[in-house]
Amino acid sequence: MSVARNWRLQQQRYRLVGEVCDRCGVAIFPPRDVCPECEAPARTPFTFSGRGEVYSYSTIYHPPAGFEEAVPYTVALVRLEEGPLVTAQLTDVRAEEVEIGMPVEMVTRRLQAEGAEGVIGYGYKFRPPVRQSS
Amino acid sequence: MRDVAIIGIGQTKVGEHWDTGLRHLALEAVQAAVKDAGVDHIDALYVGNMLSGELAGQEHLGALVADFSGMRGVEAFKVEAACASGAAALRLGYVAVAGSMADVVLVVGVEKMTDQMGPQATSALAMAADADYEAAQGLSFVTINALLMRRYMYEYGYKKEDFAPFTINAHANAMHNPYAMFHQRVDVKAYVNARMIADPINLMDSSPVADGAAAVVLAPSDWARRLGRKGARIIGSAVATDTVAVHDRHDPLVLEGAAISSYKAYEQADIGPEEIDFFELHDAFSIMAALSLEAAGFAQRGGGLRLALDGEIGIHGRLPVATMGGLKARGHPVGATGIYQAVEAVQQLRDQASENQVPNARIGMIQNIGGSGATVITHILERIE
Numbered sequence: 278m279s280v281a282r283n284w285r286l287q288q289q290r291y292r293l294v295g296e297v298c299d300r301c302g303v304a305i306f307p308p309r310d311v312c313p314e315c316e317a318p319a320r321t322p323f324t325f326s327g328r329g330e331v332y333s334y335s336t337i338y339h340p341p342a343g344f345e346e347a348v349p350y351t352v353a354l355v356r357l358e359e360g361p362l363v364t365a366q367l368t369d370v371r372a373e374e375v376e377i378g379m380p381v382e383m384v385t386r387r388l389q390a391e392g393a394e395g396v397i398g399y400g401y402k403f404r405p406p407v408r409q410s411s
Numbered sequence: 412m413r414d415v416a417i418i419g420i421g422q423t424k425v426g427e428h429w430d431t432g433l434r435h436l437a438l439e440a441v442q443a444a445v446k447d448a449g450v451d452h453i454d455a456l457y458v459g460n461m462l463s464g465e466l467a468g469q470e471h472l473g474a475l476v477a478d479f480s481g482m483r484g485v486e487a488f489k490v491e492a493a494c495a496s497g498a499a500a501l502r503l504g505y506v507a508v509a510g511s512m513a514d515v516v517l518v519v520g521v522e523k524m525t526d527q528m529g530p531q532a533t534s535a536l537a538m539a540a541d542a543d544y545e546a547a548q549g550l551s552f553v554t555i556n557a558l559l560m561r562r563y564m565y566e567y568g569y570k571k572e573d574f575a576p577f578t579i580n581a582h583a584n585a586m587h588n589p590y591a592m593f594h595q596r597v598d599v600k601a602y603v604n605a606r607m608i609a610d611p612i613n614l615m616d617s618s619p620v621a622d623g624a625a626a627v628v629l630a631p632s633d634w635a636r637r638l639g640r641k642g643a644r645i646i647g648s649a650v651a652t653d654t655v656a657v658h659d660r661h662d663p664l665v666l667e668g669a670a671i672s673s674y675k676a677y678e679q680a681d682i683g684p685e686e687i688d689f690f691e692l693h694d695a696f697s698i699m700a701a702l703s704l705e706a707a708g709f710a711q712r713g714g715g716l717r718l719a720l721d722g723e724i725g726i727h728g729r730l731p732v733a734t735m736g737g738l739k740a741r742g743h744p745v746g747a748t749g750i751y752q753a754v755e756a757v758q759q760l761r762d763q764a765s766e767n768q769v770p771n772a773r774i775g776m777i778q779n780i781g782g783s784g785a786t787v788i789t790h791i792l793e794r795i796e
Contacts, residue, residue: 335557341550354658
């Protein structure tokens with residue numbers, strides 16, 4: 278992925294920054310500037326807690342290009358506690374331990390590397406919680 | 412608005428065509444359809460294709476196919492809507508003829524996928540998903556469907572082998588389709604033991620990467636009648652969209668786009684789902700077959716799989732699906748698939764489906780799904796007596 282594209286998405290990739298709708302109050306991730314529920318403008322930034330639970334999951338044995346070295350890896354749809362679903366890899370957990378409903382938290386990890394000299398892309402993954410919940 | 416008919420069909424065998432490039436695949440289907448229609452000119456050519464730029468380094472397919480099909484000068488361009496590209500081109504052709512902007516339109520779907528294999532093809536197909544928020548996480552297109560299948564099993568209590576009837580039916584029907592990619596029967600044991608791709612989806616849940624081209628010729632229905640052409644009228648044509656990313660949907664197990672598209676088409680045709688004699692559905696993965704049966708009103712939520720388990724989807728069942736092998740066993744050359752569905756529906760409505768003939772088939776529905784449900788295009792065809 279290009280440097281500019283990584284840079285453009287850094288607030289989402291590193292901090293899980295979405296938006297909140299000023300009219301109906303729904304929390305939105307990823308940001309889209311228009312509320313998907315009430316179609317009002319939604320440009321107020323909102324940082325998600327990163328806590329959620331596994332909605333569904335799968336383990337990948339045949340990866341797309343750029344992810345060959347990670348195989349096998351487990352991905353999930355995570356239901357964030359503020360409402361939205363997020364698509365992400367799971368980490369720090371064995372595939373056979375994952376189950377629907379399992380609590381997880383966001384962590385920043387290496388997602389992709391473009392060869393020995395290319396850009397290393399970082400972003401969110403989710404793991405079983407180790408942080409104390411506040 | 413004019414009534415529109417499909418007056419000619421053509422198709423290549425689906426498979427790995429190592430010795431044939433994209434333009435010659437398209438030519439073969441185009442020539443067959445034009446000959447079948449018996450027309451001596453066309454007003455426009457629309458090409459359905461998803462991945463020629465990524466997999467063949469070739470865009471600009473409208474002009475290319477027009478030129479290499481001997482139609483230099485004609486109006487032509489490519490239409491893209493991920494895996495629904497074929498049906499999108501058909502929809503455009505329908506709009507042109509119905510709206511009297513053209514009299515005879517040739518629509519060809521073509522895809523050349525096997526020049527690239529493995530990770531490159533997997534990456535290319537993932538372009539149907541959200542690049543920033545799905546594919547960037549390392550998700551393949553198979554995986555997105557695997558997430559849906561896992562959740563479906565969890566919510567409704569189905570087991571892996573409960574999905575087998577879709578695959579078994581598709582392979583059984585493909586046995587008698589000379590244009591199908593696979594000609595081998597599959598049983599439950601073969602289904603359960605197939606190689607895992609993205610758990611719980613294995614090779615037997617997945618349609619194959621393939622090359623192929625299919626074409627149809629459209630004209631006003633009264634022309635078809637006057638010329639005595641056998642064929643089928645298009646009595647419903649509807650496109651609907653949903654979010655590209657699965658995580659943006661209210662309920663990932665409900666294909667809202669498919670429901671909107673289906674019911675718009677029913678309304679145009681002035682019929683309900685109970686009047687459909689067969690359904691060429693988009694079984695790119697067995698979970699998609701189940702979800703589309705539910706969205707199109709053939710089953711309640713969670714009941715799509717039950718329809719298959721109860722033996723209702725065979726040629727002599729209540730609702731035959733994938734009657735010529737479907738995406739699973741005929742093969743899924745993505746941008747061509749929507750046109751293969753149209754060609755096969757016309758074969759059924761002309762009584763040309765040999766051993767796979769659905770008895771007394773009068774009305775057929777075809778549905779082409781782009782991505783994991785983001786573009787859904789439904790056509791309903793009626794036999795011309």
